[in-house]
Structure formats: structure tokens, C-alpha cells
Amino acid sequence: xxxxxxxxxxxxxxxxxxxxxxxxxxxxxxxxxxxxxxxLERDGFCQNPFYECLVAEVAEENKxxxxxxxxxxxxxxxxxxxxxxxxxxxxxxxxxxxxxxNGIGKSLLSSVAKVGKDKQCTxxxxxxxxxxxxxxxxxxAKGALxxxxxxxxHFIRFHGQSLDNLASGAATxx
Numbered sequence: 001x002x003x004x005x006x007x008x009x010x011x012x013x014x015x016x017x018x019x020x021x022x023x024x025x026x027x028x029x030x031x032x033x034x035x036x037x038x039x040l041e042r043d044g045f046c047q048n049p050f051y052e053c054l055v056a057e058v059a060e061e062n063k064x065x066x067x068x069x070x071x072x073x074x075x076x077x078x079x080x081x082x083x084x085x086x087x088x089x090x091x092x093x094x095x096x097x098x099x100x101x102n103g104i105g106k107s108l109l110s111s112v113a114k115v116g117k118d119k120q121c122t123x124x125x126x127x128x129x130x131x132x133x134x135x136x137x138x139x140x141a142k143g144a145l146x147x148x149x150x151x152x153x154h155f156i157r158f159h160g161q162s163l164d165n166l167a168s169g170a171a172t173x174x
Contacts, residue, residue: 001062001102005111008053008073013040015070016053023094027129051077054111056095056104064098071099074108076115081123088116090126109142127155 008016017037024033043050056072063069072095079087090112095104116124126144128135136146147153158166 001058001099003056003058003062003071003099003102003104003107005054005056005107008044008055010041010045012053012055012070013037013044015068016040016055016073016075018068019070019073019094019096020092022096023092026094027132051075051091052115054108054115056099056108058099064096068096071096072104072108074112076112078119078121079125084122086116086119086121088112088119088121088124090124093126105138106142109139 014037017035017040020035021030021033024030044053053073053075055070057069058071060069064071073092074090074094075092076088076090079089081087090109093105093108093112095108113124126139128139140146
């Protein structure tokens with residue numbers, strides 16, 4: 001099946017949002033998607049974007065049964081390691097189920113890695129749910145290391161009330 005990987009455009013945000021919601025259903029958390037396509041537009045297509053995104057697009061003759069030609073995406077952003085320097089963080093990699101097995105996911109992942117190498121990033125990082133064996137196997141087959149198993153790192157998050165509480169304790173200078 002022919003497809004192309006390209007940089008997302010502002011007008012792709014509704015499709016990216018649709019795919020984000022599909023991914024949330026896949027990971028059994030559909031109610032957790034709080035973002036809108038307008039926020040995706042604002043945050044990804046501003047002067048200093050918070051993220052970048054690639055989309056996988058098939059030809060019209062290969063569109064999905066629902067009529068979609070954008071069938072996958074990879075959303076990523078830049079972070080910094082005090083030990084290693086420039087780092088790329090892959091937030092999401094998703095391909096619609098009916099298009100899996102055609103090399104689209106591998107091509108998206110490779111394209112993100114190329115972006116990182118072109119920007120002189122020293123590593124590409126991501127998180128995978130512990131039960132998502134297909135994704136864990138996919139990344140392992142490409143050479144990824146599971147740092148939870150090999151180094152004991154844990155991913156920590158503050159959000160909602162815990163983030164509010166933490167921020168309210170910040171020192172202020174008059």
C-alpha cells in the first residue's frame with residue numbers, strides 16, 4: 001500500500017484530534033482526552049510551537065472505510081537531558097488498525113528519528129503502557145531499551161490538584 005509521511009499542517013489538526021481520540025479508546029481511556037483541535041492548532045502552529053507532528057497519508061483510492069486518508073500520526077517535542085543534551089520525546093505514535101502491518105508505524109518512527117538526528121538530538125524517548133505488549137515488542141524490535149526494566153527509572157507526573165498544590169508553594173519575589 002502506498003502512503004506518504006509528511007509534516008502536519010494546521011488544517012490537519014481535526015484529523016490528528018480524531019486519531020488522538022482513537023488512540024485513547026485503544027488504551028481504554030477515552031474520557032481522558034481533554035484537548036480540542038483548536039488547542040492543537042494553537043499549540044502546534046504558533047511562533048514557538050509546543051509540539052511538532054508528522055502524519056501518514058494514503059491515496060484516495062486506499063482511504064479508510066470511513067473515508068479518511070490521514071491514517072496515522074507521530075506527535076513529538078524537544079526536551080533536554082543534563083547528561084546527554086538534546087532529546088526528542090515521542091508523545092504519540094498511532095496508526096489506524098486497518099492500516100497496521102503496512103510499514104506505516106515503522107516509517108513514522110523512522111521519520112521522527114531522522115528529525116531528531118537532523119536536529120542533533122542524542123536520543124529519542126517515549127513511554128508505553130505496561131500492558132501494551134504489541135507496542136513494547138514493536139519498539140524493542142527496533143532496538144529500544146526498556147529503562148524501567150534495565151535501569152529502574154519511573155515516569156512521574158503532577159497534574160490537576162497535585163500540580164495546583166505544588167505551584168501554590170512556589171516562592172515569589174516581591
